[in-house]
Amino acid sequence: MKDTKIQVKDLSLYYGEKKALKEISLEIPRNKVTALIGPSGCGKSTFLRCINRMNDLIPDVKITGQMLVEGVDIYDKNVDVVNIRKKIGMVFQKSNPFPKSIYENIAYGPKINGIKGKNELDEIVEISLRQAAIWDEVKDRLGDSAMGLSGGQQQRLCIARTLAVSPDIILMDEPASALDPISTSKIEELVHELKEQYTIIIVTHNMQQAARTSDFTAFFYLGELIEMGKTNAIFTKPEKKQTEDYITGRFG
């Protein structure tokens, strides 16, 4: 299994009494883009948040099963969750830059990790902003507040911020759903470039986007994983009828 980055075994999640994820088992391949699709409320975002243990923050949540990243179960008691989140970054649906300058937003992660030298930080900021394809737009105003950027720029800033801590895996929760078509295509291009270096998992409710950007697709429905496979196969020859119904728009 050396091409597998994440192996999920019978992962279930309970909000109190309600079972929101039902024994999910799948494998996320390394250095590819995996899309999670499904109708609203199917659990794809909940599942995504399990990968970097953000669901730990919600009271009354119980998680059973295993999530093995490079062979290590990240839900094991001895695992340092703060460290996990440095290696597994997340970009949220609605961009959430800090009310600080552009520079300080990107430098936040490295500073948290103890990097102090100005030269080193400057370098990290520039590399991250270049990787996120936004360096040229902001290089002359790094001291300006991040809140002054447009929606699409803010989202690319958040991606740069995530890249600045050098994660292995990048989780994206509908990163372009709040953006205009041009910004959306910029983000999709970015995803395509980033997969050389990172493993990317992207939740999307936009099937065309999933078909365009991903190598593998997993279809969720009512908390269960219905089908997963190469994107091409899922969209042309799905094995399960439910998958076919969703893809052809019979329900959404």
Added chain:
Amino acid sequence: MGKAISISENPFSKTNNQGIDIKEKAVVGLTQIAVLLIIAILFIILGIIIYQGREKFSWEFISSFPTDGMTKGGIFPALIGTFILVVVMSIAAVPFGTITAIYLTEYAKEKSKIAAAVRFSIRTLAVVPSIIFGLFGLGFFIQFVGTGMDTAFNEGELHWGQPNILWASLTMALLTLPVIIVSVEESLKTIPRELREASLALGATKWQTIKNVVFPGSISGIMTGTILAVSRGAGEVAPILFTGAAYYLATLPESLSDQFMNLGYHVYIMSTQSSDVEKTMPIQFATTLVLLILTLSLNLVAVIIRSRIRRRAK
């Protein structure tokens, strides 16, 4: 293709001079009278104070000591005493209140019994009559802590076990604690959850998130709370009646174990125990005027900061 309706039958053409409700007019009228009444009362009070106090109100008044049994001179020591009081009070109350607010917003779980107990205590503290704080200050700070300190450090010699500016400030700090906590909590709540999530998702610990994202956002709440606390502390008299305020002191307080004069207390003393009420009346009004200007302007600043916080919340 409907047919046209005549003007008289057209429901949209109903004019508004048909049967206006007398009740509607009466209610509007009553509320207008109420507003005018309140504004009038406020102006009358302010007017009397300004009119009666303008004679004595001057730079000299603020900067000189009282003389001739307090029938002449100024209120400088009372001003300084009040100032020191609110400064020491703030040093005690602001950090304590801020930490409590951060605990309640960031750390306490929703169903936590400790958090519920803290909130209940804050609410209770907020409605306790201020004289009770004075009694508490006397019984706890002066007779227990102060006397205890004297026994431990001064071999029983009376030094801390009596009214002074330290005990008065700490008593006042207890009084104003709820105001600070509520203010800070309010500003913490305006920080969106998404910002905390963003920080945690980058691999920050909870403490790092609080230090770098949450705390900077609470500064305006701390400022508002402090200003409101100071404006309250500058005016309250009951808590300092037996914990440190003095009738007349020839010198300014030099250490925390000294007594002090105070603006509010000054007015109280002059109106109840002065030797010549007629002579001291203008002084009383002028002192009240000073106190009013102080507290009103502080409150105004607090209101402005608070409205900025509320605008950010949108």
